[in-house]
Amino acid sequence: MYKSDCTVLIVAAGRGRRFGDPLPKQYLPIAGTCSLRRCLDTFLGVAEIDRVQVVIHPDDAKLYAEAVAGLTDARLMPSVAGGDTRAASVVNGLQALQLHNPDKVLVHDAARPFISPKVIGGVLTELDTCDAAFAAVQVVDALWKAEGSLVSAPVSRDNLWRAQTPQGFRFDALLRAHLAYDGDAADDVEIARSQGISVKIVQGDTANFKVTTPDDLARAENFVRAQQP
Numbered sequence: 001m002y003k004s005d006c007t008v009l010i011v012a013a014g015r016g017r018r019f020g021d022p023l024p025k026q027y028l029p030i031a032g033t034c035s036l037r038r039c040l041d042t043f044l045g046v047a048e049i050d051r052v053q054v055v056i057h058p059d060d061a062k063l064y065a066e067a068v069a070g071l072t073d074a075r076l077m078p079s080v081a082g083g084d085t086r087a088a089s090v091v092n093g094l095q096a097l098q099l100h101n102p103d104k105v106l107v108h109d110a111a112r113p114f115i116s117p118k119v120i121g122g123v124l125t126e127l128d129t130c131d132a133a134f135a136a137v138q139v140v141d142a143l144w145k146a147e148g149s150l151v152s153a154p155v156s157r158d159n160l161w162r163a164q165t166p167q168g169f170r171f172d173a174l175l176r177a178h179l180a181y182d183g184d185a186a187d188d189v190e191i192a193r194s195q196g197i198s199v200k201i202v203q204g205d206t207a208n209f210k211v212t213t214p215d216d217l218a219r220a221e222n223f224v225r226a227q228q229p
Ligand SMILES: Nc1ccn([C@@H]2O[C@H](COP(=O)(O)OP(=O)(O)OP(=O)(O)O)[C@@H](O)[C@H]2O)c(=O)n1
Pocket: 011, 012, 013, 014, 015, 016, 017, 018, 019, 026, 055, 082, 083, 084, 085, 086, 087, 089, 108, 109, 110, 111, 112, 210, 211, 212
C-alpha cells in the first residue's frame, strides 16, 4: 500500500523581539533543553514523519549546531536560511523541500516546545481525508474590545479558536499558495485559505503554547518541573 510522504517544516528563524533577549528564544534552555530541540525530539519520535527540515536565521548556525548536537537521525535535513518574515521563512523551507516532493507538510513553530505526539497524530489523521488541518484550542475566556484601557464592546467567543501549530497541508498546494500570496500572514492557514484551500480544525492542547515573552519561558520551566516525578 502506498505510504504518503510527510515532511515537517520547523520555522526557527525568528529574532524573538517580544522576548527581548539577545539569544533567540527558540535556543534558550527550558530545564536544560531548548525549545527547538524539544520540538525535534518529539517530531523525530513520530514514525509517520519521513523528514524534518528546520529553517534558521543565518546568524544562528552555531546555536543550531549546538541545539542538534548528538542528533543522528537521517531524517533531519541540513538547515536552510529563513527570511525576514515567518511567511518568507516558510517559503524558503518549502522551496528547499521541493527536491523531495513530499505529499504532505506540517509547519510547526520552533517556539512551541511542548508539541505532543497526540496533537501531531491528530493533524496527520485529519490529513488522510482532507486537504489541510491544524491544531487549535477554543477560546474559553470572555472577550472584550477596548478603546485604550476602557472596554468598549463584548466580543462573542462562540466558534472562536486560538491557532497553534502544526498546521498541515498538501505540500504542492501550500507552496503554490505561498508563491501566489503577497506579504506576511499570521499563519499558514491564512495563506492557504487565500488560495481557496479548505482547512479543518483539530483539537490542540493548552500545553502546546508558544514561548513569546519571558513569562512564557517561566511557564515552560514550571511545566517541565511539574512533569517530573
Ligand atoms: N522571520 C521569521 C519569523 C518567525 N519565525 C518563526 O516563527 C515562529 C513563530 O514566530 P514568533 O513567535 O513571532 O517568533 P519571533 O518572530 O522570533 O518573535 P517576535 O515576533 O517577538 O520577534 C517562531 O518559531 C519563529 O522562530 C521564522 O522562522 N522566521
